[in-house]
Amino acid sequence: MCRLIVACAAALAVAGCGGGGGPSPATVSGTVAVDGAPLASGVITFTGPNGQPGTSKVEQGRYEVRTVAGANRVQISAPVVVATRPESKSPGAALVEITEESLPDKYHARSELTFDAQSGGNTKDWALQGKPKKK
Secondary structure (H helix, E strand, O other): OHHHHHHHHHHHHHHOOOOOOOOOEEEEEEEEEEOOEEOOEEEEEEEOOOOOEEEEEEEOOEEEEEEEOEEEEEEEEOEEEEEEEEOOOOOOOOEEEEEEEOOOHHHOOOOOEEEEEOOEEEEOOEEEOOOOOOO
């Protein structure tokens, strides 16, 4: 019995205490440009291999987001206000903004963007093309 206890203790010492088995944290920072110009305002999301999303604002073309190391799916969204309408029919009702997405679906709803984040700090700049201009 004593040998079994000693063997189990040795196995636990070699294997570790079971903590810290999760994915390593990573930070990604960089720029987002659309048609060569910094994206004024938007949102970027990195979804790590564990399924946990990390989201950050994009402001004046710059972002920094926390995620986990490994293959990340990336979504970038840039809604723009196209109109406003009253929130209700009450006199003096607040106005609600109506927005449309300014980027093609391949960058957000059906994103084709990926990034292999390494543990620690990472840099990734994105050069995107906007939707074709309406004639």
